[in-house]
Amino acid sequence: MFITAVLLSFLAHLFVQGSQPWKxxxxxxxxxxxxxxxxxxxxxxxxxxxxxxxxxxxxxxxxxxxxxxxxxxxxxxxxxxxxxxxxxxxxxxxxxxxxxxxxxxxxxxxxxxxxxxxxxxxxxxxxxxxxxxxxxxxxxxxxxxxxxxxxxxxxxxxRIYAAMPQLKQKGESYHAYCEKRAWNGRNQADLRKARKYVLTGSPELKKAIDCIFRGLRYMDDTGLKVDEVVRDFGLIYQSQLEPEVRSVLASCRGTQAYDYYSCLVNSKLKEEFKKAFDFHELRSADYAYLLRGKVYEGPKKVREEMKKLNTTVHF
The missing domain is CATH 1.10.238.20 (Pheromone/general odorant binding protein domain)
Structure with missing residues (x-):
């Protein structure tokens, strides 16, 4: 009976997902x-x-x-x-x-x-x-x-950016954009902790991480895009960590963005994940970053470049 209920729930989810109008x-x-x-x-x-x-x-x-x-x-x-x-x-x-x-x-x-x-x-x-x-x-x-x-x-x-300020703007990082949507100027103590990779478990942090994971294209309506996470490790010259990244994500309990984020932060990969995540924040404010021949030069350089952007910086 339980298996039948789960199967029906899963099929219902697929039906709803498949019937959603194109946006x-x-x-x-x-x-x-x-x-x-x-x-x-x-x-x-x-x-x-x-x-x-x-x-x-x-x-x-x-x-x-x-x-x-x-x-x-x-x-x-x-x-x-x-x-x-x-x-x-x-x-x-x-x-x-x-x-x-x-x-x-x-x-x-x-x-x-x-x-x-x-x-x-x-x-x-x-x-x-x-x-x-x-x-x-x-x-x-x-x-x-x-x-x-x-x-x-x-x-x-x-014209569209000007008429629709609710969109992520050019020069704005996805992290800053999602923070505004999640915290909306409230509970700043929680935000400061979140920026230090503290897993507060607050509704605001969960909302922000879901928004960020979608913005970085780590996730979409079909689930986690593991290759995108792996790619970010490669861009900070840590390609050798791919097997461990895949293992951490595969063994993670839960399927929400915050679940995967928590697994990475709680793993041995934490410090390298932070570097990859911060570097992607910089690139999310400037989609032409890599196309200009720019590469990862370490956390200090990322912090310096973030301060030059038209975005909210919390370093």
Missing amino acids: ALDPEQTLYVYKRCYEDHLPSGSSRRSYMLLWNDWKLEPNDAITHCYAKCVMTGLQLYDPKDNTFKSERIPIQHEAFKSLNRADSREVIEYQKAMASISSGTGSCVELYNAYLPVHNRFVNLSRKLYHGTVEGAA
Whole structure:
């Protein structure tokens, strides 16, 4: 009887999760997609800058394997393509438009044409090259429109940030953003303890950690993204700790962000986790940080750079 009840509860959760309407992406979300896809796909060496300049201008060039997989990364991140069922999601285009139509200055009739064009193409096998070849004619025809819809212009994104102060702003770290939402100026003693990695267990800290884990892309509605946590250890030159990181997270009791955070803070990895977590805070205020060739130079340097940002610093 107990097993049946648990199974029904689990199936109900999947049904609710699967039936949730798709939500339009805000400028923070799309900016993260663009910069992360740059990080993952820009080549090293002398050609790196030429690729970056072309992609900055929304040109899917050169026509090679690097650009093919960059294009797939962006389409996946913008949720125009779903790799799970290997389909383009043209029905999401008008939803994206409606959410920001008073600010994006896109032509509604052109949006309909863009949706029709997307609906007419096939994803093939879902490979980088087949997705690229299918989407490229659509992209070239509607590139100016898609830039408006997906916040790809400085002016358009600025209008939305100004009109929606509830969004995480450029130059604001995710930690500072989530602190404002969780503590809202109250219980500052608890906040100060939390900033020192004290596990107070307060509702405010739990809310903040859930917000931060989602902002750092450690978690989403499907659960923990272990690879993202592991990646952060690698960025502070601690890749050798990957097996231990995975072990700590796998053995953690509970599935909430605060559960995983507590397990890391209570583990032998605590000091290295603090360094990785603090470095990601810095990068969360500036999604182009790594793209400018900047690297981790230790806790002191992180503290110095945090003080230069337009963000709340508690070091």
